[in-house]
Amino acid sequence: IPFLQDSVDPFSLIADELSNIASRLRAAVVSEGITFLQTTLELLHIFSIYVLEIPPTSNVCCCRCQSLPQQLDIFLRVNCKNHPCGKMFRPTIILLMATALNVQISKPASGGLVNMSELRMRLQSFAEFTEMIHVASLLHDDVLDDADTRRSVGSLNSVMGNKVIFFIEIDNDLRYVVALRRDVTNIPPRDTRGQISVLAGDFLISRAFVVLASLKNTEAASVLATSLEHLVTGEIMQMSMSADQCHSMDHYMKKTYYKAASLISNSCKSIAILTDLTEDVAMLIKGQMTYRLKGELAKRVEGHQVLIVIEFFDITGTSSSLWKGFNTDIRHVDPESSGHYIVLDIGIVTAPILYAMEEFPELHTVVDRGLDSPANVELVLEYLGKSHGIQKTRELAAKHAKLAAAAIDSLPANDDENVQRSRHALIEVTCRVINRTK
Numbered sequence: 001i002p003f004l005q006d007s008v009d010p011f012s013l014i015a016d017e018l019s020n021i022a023s024r025l026r027a028a029v030v031s032e033g034i035t036f037l038q039t040t041l042e043l044l045h046i047f048s049i050y051v052l053e054i055p056p057t058s059n060v061c062c063c064r065c066q067s068l069p070q071q072l073d074i075f076l077r078v079n080c081k082n083h084p085c086g087k088m089f090r091p092t093i094i095l096l097m098a099t100a101l102n103v104q105i106s107k108p109a110s111g112g113l114v115n116m117s118e119l120r121m122r123l124q125s126f127a128e129f130t131e132m133i134h135v136a137s138l139l140h141d142d143v144l145d146d147a148d149t150r151r152s153v154g155s156l157n158s159v160m161g162n163k164v165i166f167f168i169e170i171d172n173d174l175r176y177v178v179a180l181r182r183d184v185t186n187i188p189p190r191d192t193r194g195q196i197s198v199l200a201g202d203f204l205i206s207r208a209f210v211v212l213a214s215l216k217n218t219e220a221a222s223v224l225a226t227s228l229e230h231l232v233t234g235e236i237m238q239m240s241m242s243a244d245q246c247h248s249m250d251h252y253m254k255k256t257y258y259k260a261a262s263l264i265s266n267s268c269k270s271i272a273i274l275t276d277l278t279e280d281v282a283m284l285i286k287g288q289m290t291y292r293l294k295g296e297l298a299k300r301v302e303g304h305q306v307l308i309v310i311e312f313f314d315i316t317g318t319s320s321s322l323w324k325g326f327n328t329d330i331r332h333v334d335p336e337s338s339g340h341y342i343v344l345d346i347g348i349v350t351a352p353i354l355y356a357m358e359e360f361p362e363l364h365t366v367v368d369r370g371l372d373s374p375a376n377v378e379l380v381l382e383y384l385g386k387s388h389g390i391q392k393t394r395e396l397a398a399k400h401a402k403l404a405a406a407a408i409d410s411l412p413a414n415d416d417e418n419v420q421r422s423r424h425a426l427i428e429v430t431c432r433v434i435n436r437t438k
């Protein structure tokens with residue numbers, strides 16, 4: 001995939017809108033005086049500061065850190081090294097996709113003021129919905145995984161028990177929470193921790209559906225509710241794999257689509273559904289693109305694009321925070337780029353190992369024995385090292401990235417600068433994701 005001549009900073013194209021959405025998300029998790037949920041809501045508020053924060057401008061590493069890495073690396077950061085913060089990846093893709101389909105951010109109104117079109121505001125709600133569901137799924141996921149950390153800081157389930165005693169450390173400007181610690185004298189037992197996280201996730205899901213219901217579009221609601229079903233299905237598939245499924249690339253791809261791609265894919269599909277409802281957008285695309293085609297494109301482009309991101313993040317990283325302990329992941333140094341870690345979920349056989357198993361069938365028995373003993377893990381890593389598993393995974397990601405870029409290219413011709421820039425940004429994100437080594 002060729003790199004485009006002029007880099008586009010995807011984030012800067014929609015920075016104001018993202019900031020808006022971040023405020024709405026924060027407002028959505030703040031208490032409305034429901035006393036029995038008060039504690040949870042307070043936690044959610046703090047959690048929102050952790051997870052939903054976004055950089056105020058595109059030229060800082062994150063909201064709290066003033067270093068200047070490459071613009072796209074900011075956008076694609078797994079984590080700011082020093083501070084936790086949400087990437088808002090899904091809203092970014094959704095909003096870029098909206099502009100790529102010519103639902104413009106603003107149009108000049110009389111008197112020189114800029115009005116946000118009603119349709120654009122409705123599409124922002126999809127972005128809001130999607131991020132809330134994503135965060136809810138992470139809250140639940142950390143409970144299922146009994147994770148200690150999320151985005152470099154203590155996960156909500158690990159710092160919160162049922163009775164809340166915690167210390168909040170705030171930075172010098174009194175603007176950001178820099179640490180959240182539970183009173184060490186009152187750490188909840190492992191088997192009870194997470195209850196608040198589950199409720200917090202449920203609460204976010206409920207609020208997200210209030211946002212969705214406000215759009216009064218049953219078709220879009222049905223599509224998005226299905227993507228929630230997919231999240232759960234993917235997670236169940238992951239925890240109940242037979243040995244055959246464990247060795248199957250098809251099963252892996254399906255599970256990954258459900259777990260990682262369906263939500264964003266269907267959010268983009270919903271953009272297509274909603275745009276069809278308005279006269280002006282319909283006129284613009286009429287005769288050039290059917291609704292079905294739009295739906296397909298959204299699915300192909302976003303499904304694969306996100307698949308790539310997740311896949312790539314699953315296998316490569318430089319941060320030691322990606323090393324989550326022996327029971328969760330295994331670690332290996334990427335032979336192609338020394339110093340970078342490969343992180344693979346234990347028991348959740350991912351693409352590099354599936355390819356290695358194709359090359360070395362004897363690896364099947366090792367995987368079947370389970371990846372919970374250090375000796376077994378070492379053996380798997382040994383096989384992985386001498387196989388082409390990582391290279392083939394990169395090729396798989398590149399193949400899907402090409403499909404994604406081609407799909408964007410095949411959108412109906414449109415000379416508008418913003419439309420062009422957004423399409424450009426979507427392709428650029430895809431290229432960067434598969435080419436990045438950090």
Ligand code: FPP
Nearest residue numbers: 133136137140141145201231232235259260
């Ligand atoms: C992260 O996976 C988790 C997901 C992508 C989805 C988790 C889905 C559920 C828990 C189903 C419930 C869904 C809702 C909406 C409540 P990971 O554990 O592989 O990655 P990680 O490193 O980010 O933890």
Ligand code: MG
Nearest residue numbers: 141142145147
């Ligand atoms: Mg997890």
Ligand code: MG
Nearest residue numbers: 141142144145
């Ligand atoms: Mg998980």
